[in-house]
Amino acid sequence: MATEIRDPERKRGIQRTVIWLLLLAATFYFGFIAMAVMRSH
Amino acid sequence: MAHAHDAHAAHDHHDDHGPAKGIGRWLFATNHKDIGTLYMLFSLLMFFVGGTMALVIRAELFQPGMQLVDPMFFNQMTTMHALIMIFGAVMPAFVGLANWMIPLQVGAPDMALPRMNNFSFWILPFAFTMLIGTLFVPGGAPAGGWTMYPPLSQQTGEAFPMLIFAVHLMGASSIMGAINVIVTIMNMRAPGMSLLKMPIFVWTWLITAYLLIAVMPVLAGAVTMLLTDHYFGTTFFEAAGGGDPVMFQHIFWFFGHPEVYIMILPAFGIVSEIIPTFSRKPLFGYDAMVYATASIAFLSFIVWAHHMFTVGMPLAGQMFFMLATMLIAVPTGVKVFNWTATMFKGSISFEPPMLFAISFLFLFTIGGFSGLMLAIVPADFQYHDTYFVVAHFHYVLVPGAVFSLMAAAYYWLPKWTGHMYNMKLAKAHFWLSTIFVNVLFFPQHFLGLAGMPRRIPDYSTQFADWNMISSIGAFGFGLSQLLFVYVIVACIRGGEKASDKVWDSGRPHGLEWTLSSPPPYHSFETAPEVK
Numbered sequence: 001m002a003t004e005i006r007d008p009e010r011k012r013g014i015q016r017t018v019i020w021l022l023l024l025a026a027t028f029y030f031g032f033i034a035m036a037v038m039r040s041h
Numbered sequence: 042m043a044h045a046h047d048a049h050a051a052h053d054h055h056d057d058h059g060p061a062k063g064i065g066r067w068l069f070a071t072n073h074k075d076i077g078t079l080y081m082l083f084s085l086l087m088f089f090v091g092g093t094m095a096l097v098i099r100a101e102l103f104q105p106g107m108q109l110v111d112p113m114f115f116n117q118m119t120t121m122h123a124l125i126m127i128f129g130a131v132m133p134a135f136v137g138l139a140n141w142m143i144p145l146q147v148g149a150p151d152m153a154l155p156r157m158n159n160f161s162f163w164i165l166p167f168a169f170t171m172l173i174g175t176l177f178v179p180g181g182a183p184a185g186g187w188t189m190y191p192p193l194s195q196q197t198g199e200a201f202p203m204l205i206f207a208v209h210l211m212g213a214s215s216i217m218g219a220i221n222v223i224v225t226i227m228n229m230r231a232p233g234m235s236l237l238k239m240p241i242f243v244w245t246w247l248i249t250a251y252l253l254i255a256v257m258p259v260l261a262g263a264v265t266m267l268l269t270d271h272y273f274g275t276t277f278f279e280a281a282g283g284g285d286p287v288m289f290q291h292i293f294w295f296f297g298h299p300e301v302y303i304m305i306l307p308a309f310g311i312v313s314e315i316i317p318t319f320s321r322k323p324l325f326g327y328d329a330m331v332y333a334t335a336s337i338a339f340l341s342f343i344v345w346a347h348h349m350f351t352v353g354m355p356l357a358g359q360m361f362f363m364l365a366t367m368l369i370a371v372p373t374g375v376k377v378f379n380w381t382a383t384m385f386k387g388s389i390s391f392e393p394p395m396l397f398a399i400s401f402l403f404l405f406t407i408g409g410f411s412g413l414m415l416a417i418v419p420a421d422f423q424y425h426d427t428y429f430v431v432a433h434f435h436y437v438l439v440p441g442a443v444f445s446l447m448a449a450a451y452y453w454l455p456k457w458t459g460h461m462y463n464m465k466l467a468k469a470h471f472w473l474s475t476i477f478v479n480v481l482f483f484p485q486h487f488l489g490l491a492g493m494p495r496r497i498p499d500y501s502t503q504f505a506d507w508n509m510i511s512s513i514g515a516f517g518f519g520l521s522q523l524l525f526v527y528v529i530v531a532c533i534r535g536g537e538k539a540s541d542k543v544w545d546s547g548r549p550h551g552l553e554w555t556l557s558s559p560p561p562y563h564s565f566e567t568a569p570e571v572k
Binding site: 005010013014017018021022024025026028029030032033036037039040 | 219254258261276
């Protein structure tokens, strides 16, 4: 069974970090595609 | 640095439920130790699959002329060997080590996101089954090189969508793994463990994980655009439609160069753990090591076009990328200096992990120096796409990354299994590997300087001698790795009991050594306090 994290503050911290990291990854993915779109004629 | 209080007591007082029984333990694994083991076993399997492909390549190159395989299949082997070794062997092995060691080293009970951890591992067998499955579809496996440059990669047959999907899956797995590592390190450290008190392996992985999150989506974006060019009529990289194939190369290497550091920064962390233990001295310049790692990671983002000097670029661009690349030698030099200074006047002993770490130090530095040679623009025009490049990156990746993985396995295996392994056989494995890896790759420098191109199944007779020696080295190196497997399997099955500190005569340092060998299935349920 997975170890549950019970401390709500730590849980929030984890959620916040995950969201920021997902946003970072999405920015690079869509950012590079957007740059390629802008560069193509 | 780290002192654990009542670490043993902490894991003696909870309801200790062990692992699940049967296959379910592995299929539904959420325990970081189980997932770490899965990653490492998977990477070992892929190491042998990719290694067998390397032996096909070296067997064909044993002498000039076409002997064993047709040229198309040879190209499939070079492409698949690279993809499997990079994404299937080296990266998952480091993720496996991260899974096993980061929670133990930061005093956490598990990774922060254990269910996602399971998912990020189990994606991989599907991705690689699909990738290896391309060998059996009409048109064969991808053969345009692991870089997938268009327009060549667009000529791939039925394997094309499978390749793209597999790369997406590998990327998703890596990103999830990296998120887990960062979240664990940032949120799950034991009380008192400030960032600059973290073990150096944890630091190198933290920085590596940021690199992964930044560049794996770039690779995913590049292959997504390859896919839309192939099936949906876009022309991102198709000159006929106004696109630019060179743009793919820029995007690919924006991912590709940091990828090199993704495969080497955790290796630096491992070596930085091992050398102090067996030199019986603290790591020289801990802070400098951390800043050097961060500097290498930053510089890795601004050097990508050194892979493309021969494509053509303005002189200012050539100068910038040449000088920025050379700049990486500074923080790397800091690291090599610090490892040497750690050993200086130390009471050194030569157990298998230390032997591999010292070998890493010498042989990785050879790879670093040949990298500096390749960074020089006019020289690169001569060396580009020759065996000199092959020799360079194999020195970085085999006696570099792979040796560090072997060092890590020999360092932490007694902690993981609770048994000591056969030291004599491990040392024999070290000497055979070190000798054969040089027989295999050093002659490739001479071949490259003499002008032998890479990714070619046949060659002029002037290259025959060094190719034969290189192929003998390849088979010697490959066979030596069977010894590695034997030592690991024998250690898992039994052996002399390992103590908690394992390397009692050395100077092992960190929270993982405060736990029993093997550590309890659930460790650090009550966080240790670090002073």
